[in-house]
Amino acid sequence: MSFTLPQYHGPDFEQAQLKNAPDVTFQPAPMDGVAPEGYHATSIFPEYFKVNGTWLLAEESRMDCVAALRDGKIAVVEFRNLKAGEPVVVGRTEDGSQGIYIYANGFNEEKGEQETFSFRQGRSRETAYSMDYDSIYELLRYEKDHGRILWVMGPACAFDHDARDAFAALVRGGYVHGVLAGNALATHDLEAGYLRTALGQDIYTQKSMPNGHYNHIDTINAVRLAGSTAAFVNSGKVKDGIIYECVKHDVPFVLVGSVRDDGPLPEVYGNVYEGQDAMRNLVKDATTVICMASTLHTVATGNMTPSYRVVNGVVRPVYFYSVDVSEFAVNKLRDRGSLSVRTIVTNVQDFVVNVRKGVM
Numbered sequence: 001m002s003f004t005l006p007q008y009h010g011p012d013f014e015q016a017q018l019k020n021a022p023d024v025t026f027q028p029a030p031m032d033g034v035a036p037e038g039y040h041a042t043s044i045f046p047e048y049f050k051v052n053g054t055w056l057l058a059e060e061s062r063m064d065c066v067a068a069l070r071d072g073k074i075a076v077v078e079f080r081n082l083k084a085g086e087p088v089v090v091g092r093t094e095d096g097s098q099g100i101y102i103y104a105n106g107f108n109e110e111k112g113e114q115e116t117f118s119f120r121q122g123r124s125r126e127t128a129y130s131m132d133y134d135s136i137y138e139l140l141r142y143e144k145d146h147g148r149i150l151w152v153m154g155p156a157c158a159f160d161h162d163a164r165d166a167f168a169a170l171v172r173g174g175y176v177h178g179v180l181a182g183n184a185l186a187t188h189d190l191e192a193g194y195l196r197t198a199l200g201q202d203i204y205t206q207k208s209m210p211n212g213h214y215n216h217i218d219t220i221n222a223v224r225l226a227g228s229t230a231a232f233v234n235s236g237k238v239k240d241g242i243i244y245e246c247v248k249h250d251v252p253f254v255l256v257g258s259v260r261d262d263g264p265l266p267e268v269y270g271n272v273y274e275g276q277d278a279m280r281n282l283v284k285d286a287t288t289v290i291c292m293a294s295t296l297h298t299v300a301t302g303n304m305t306p307s308y309r310v311v312n313g314v315v316r317p318v319y320f321y322s323v324d325v326s327e328f329a330v331n332k333l334r335d336r337g338s339l340s341v342r343t344i345v346t347n348v349q350d351f352v353v354n355v356r357k358g359v360m
Contacts, residue, residue: 003142008106008308008315011048013055017096024049024099026069026087033080035066038090040100042067042076044307044340046315049074049089050099057315060284061306080273106308107317124327125345132344137358139288139319140175147287147311148177152301154294155182156348157242158189161204163349164241166356171245173360178282179246179253180301182294183264186229186243186255190265191219193241220263228266254278256297280304287311288319292348295329298322302333307340323351 013019027036042065048055049067051074058067058074065076067089074089082088091098143149157163170176188198196203200212209215226232233247246253256275257268269275283289283304291298302320309318322330323344330343344351 003138005142005146005316006107008317009108010106010315011055011101011103018050018055018101021050021096021101022099023051023053025090027090028085029068029082029088031084033082034084035079035082036088036090038092039066040089040091041065043102044305045102045104046106046306046308047074048101048103050096050101055101057310059310061308062280062283062304063306064303104307106315127345129344129346132342133354133358136290136321136355140355140359143288143319144174148285149175150178150180150282150286150289150301151176152180152289152291152294152297153185153242154292154297154348155184155188155198156293157352158185158192159198159201159203160349161192163352164189164192164203166353167242168240168245169356169360170352171242171249171251175359176246176251178251178286179242180279180282180297181253181255182297183255183257183261183268185294186253186265186267187216187220187263189242190223190229190232190238190244191216193238193244194219194222217262220265223265224263252282254282256300258296276300276304286318287316288321290321290323291333292323292351293325293329295324295326295332298324298329299333302341323348 011018030036042061042063044063047058047061056074058076061076065078066082068075068077069087089100091100094100094102140149157167192198192203195215197209197212197215200215201208223229223232226235229243230247232238233244238244255265255268256272256279257264257270261268269278279301283301287309289301289305291301305318305320307318308315320341321344322333322341323346324330325345325347327345330345333341
């Protein structure tokens, strides 16, 4: 079964509620990095703002930011990036009565009659995921040529021989357009490609190697000596893996660090706001995001990913998946406001292997 992108049905601006709505109110930012009192905070959904009698869509959005008027368009801006004096939307209603309209139903499909009471409506380790897998296979085949697939990865993805091979194959196959991760994912993947271990354990047999606890920091040290991850990969010392394939196929990766990082690798962002900006540069083009076994990076990515994207003037959905063996981890993202996320509770290593088999 082939994938068909859902059609967006925009608001009816001729209905009296919206046609007669006032223009939105702007107030100047009182100083750099500060919003005016009563500012409007954005959500993950399409938001329209009435400016000079015309409803304008915020075409590139994210939650927990403010809407500012820049060059005649609505720009969604982080508080820290506001400039003193620029016009910022104020108003805290969402029904058009203040010139602000949040529209959450643009991609809704008829679901038919629903039972008032039924079992197993949540998403847990007991959920049947067969249909989810089939949907992901169809989606990825479509997005390979028509979208941008962004993967958010924790180190568990690099600890297993088959999972590394499977994801490397996805990179080679064109199913990866960007990777977001921390120092650990890249370090242990490079360690595996360099020394065949991850945290000192053989990636296939899990046998601990003599002095294996040195292996990951030996790897970091060797990369730093080479000057960059790309230089280390191109030296021939790394034989395979996730980062190897990203370098060889010019797939961008953003590594944002934490206070417990070893090393770290040269490309790791130590300044979290610089890292956030680099992450957003990849997120803003993504049309499908799949997060695996990295709670903090997953929540961070979720907070900067809207439920829609405007591509060539057409509004389309952004597909967002969170995959983790922990129910707590996948539910935490939804609790933080990423209401469009689809969750899958499973071992991410098995998930990657299944996806590779399903699409290739």
